[in-house]
Amino acid sequence: MLDLQRREFIVKGSVALAGIAGLHASLAYAFPTSSGEEVIPWLDQPTENPDPAGIQSQLVWEDLDTWITPNDKFFSISHFNRPTIDETTWSMEIGGLVRKPLKLTLADIRARPRQEVVFTVECSGNHGFPFFTGGIGNARWAGTPLAPILEEAGVHEKGIEVVFFGTDTGEVPIRDVKMKQNFARSMSLADAMNPDNLLCYEMNGAALPASNGFPVRLIAPGWYGIANVKWLKRIEVRDTRFMSLLMARDYVTIREEDHNGETVWAETSVGRALLKSAPAKVTRKGSDYRIIGAAWGAPIDRIEVQIDQGPWASTTIDHSEEAEHAWKIWSLTWANPSAGEHTVTSRAVSTAGQIQPAMNDPLIAKKHTYWESNGQVTRRVRI
Structure with missing residues (x-):
């Protein structure tokens, strides 16, 4: 994979590209349902990948018309190789600081109690690059x-830390040493014990696709995609924090903070998903226009839209299909837009009162890495 982890990308007041999809709407359908309704393409399209x-199968927002993202359209990222795994010989170890080490085959895992969760997975680098705006999907x-x-x-x-190792491997240089490592991420024991976390073997009713972690991956609802380790090989309990390439050196957000007039540089490992929304598309049927989008990353209270720096307007949230960890689809009737180019910006507000930050908010403007790019997304369209 292109060495995204080592490149810094300063996300400041520039317009971010949008990316998401949606579900069936209630009062106003979220997607075209009859002949004559068309999608007006955004002027600001992603650059070449x-x-x-x-980075494979990024979502094309204007094309999506389902709440659940189909498997063949679900984004996939690999940091090392993409392993080919034979399920008949595959097994997963659970070891480290445990009293009874386990070795489970796919049949062993499938024989255990089954649980489902609808979860919108977003890469923490989504909207961090002009070419990477489709790193999100709902399954x-x-x-x-x-x-x-x-x-x-x-x-x-x-035991305080649980480390998840993937089958995928790559050569990692550290100073003058090169070493072969498996992909690995970790979380605290308390976080790992969350009852929503799954050793997942199915996606939308089918076996996991190879590109999304076959035969088994971790699904940790509420966390960025990087934490949802694919192609699982081993789970290990440790007595110290795990500081690997993808925990302590890459996937680290660097941000300026003001402490009594002094600039302090904070470095934090990417973990839980953040509150976010984005406009998905503008549709037209005759002289009627609608703006459609989605919001995710926290319990959502409302989503608001701003057109051309005007006042914020409340949207209608579609409640026809919902799940705790899934995106919410919203729409706004755009009455009598004038001819010409317009900007469309959305912001989500959580049930706790948190507002998705603007691009000039210090949370975004003083962030010097592309991870956790949850600033307000603005799109351009011509009527």
Whole structure:
């Protein structure tokens, strides 16, 4: 994959590109449902993807017309190689600081209690680059809960960190040393024990596609995509924080903070998803126009839209299909737009009162890496 982890991209007041899809609307359908309704393409389209092997199947927002993202249109990212795995010989170890190490085959995992979750997965780098605006998708994931397996293995009292290793490997240079490493991410034991976390083997009712982690991956609802480790090989409990390439050196957000007039540089590992929304498309039927989009990353109270720096207007949220960890689709009737070019910006407000930050908010403007790009998304359209 293109070495995105080592490149800095300063996300400041520039217009970000949008990206998402939606579901069936209630009062106003979220997507065209009859002949004569058309999508007006955005003027600001993503630039050419320089890494088609590493970044695959980005969503094309204007084309999407379903709440659930089809498997063949779901984005996929690989940081190392894309392994080919034989399910008949595959197994996964659970070890480290546990009293009863386990080795599970796919049949063993499938024999355990089955659980489903609808979860919108977003890459934390989504909207961080002009070519990367489609790193998001919504799917129905199925597998077995992780927590009972950790309980069965019996975590030692000193165990505080759970590390998830993928089958995919790559050569990692650190100073003058080069080493072959498996993809690995970790979370605290408390976070790993969340009952929503799954050892997932199904996506939208079918076996996981190879590009999305076959035969088993971690699904951790509420976390950015990087935490949802694909092609699982081993789960290991440790007594210290795990500082790997993708925990402590890359996928680290660097931000300026003001402490009593002094600039302090904060570095934090990317983890939980952040509140975000984006306009998905503008549709027209005759002289009627609508703006459609989605919001995700936190419990949503409302979504507002601003056209051409005008006042913020409330949207209608579609409640016909909902799930706790899935995006919400919204729409706004755009009455009598004037001919010419317009800008469309959306912002989400959580049930806790948090507002999606503007691009000039210090949370975004003083962020010097492209991860966690949850600033307000603005699109351009010509009527």
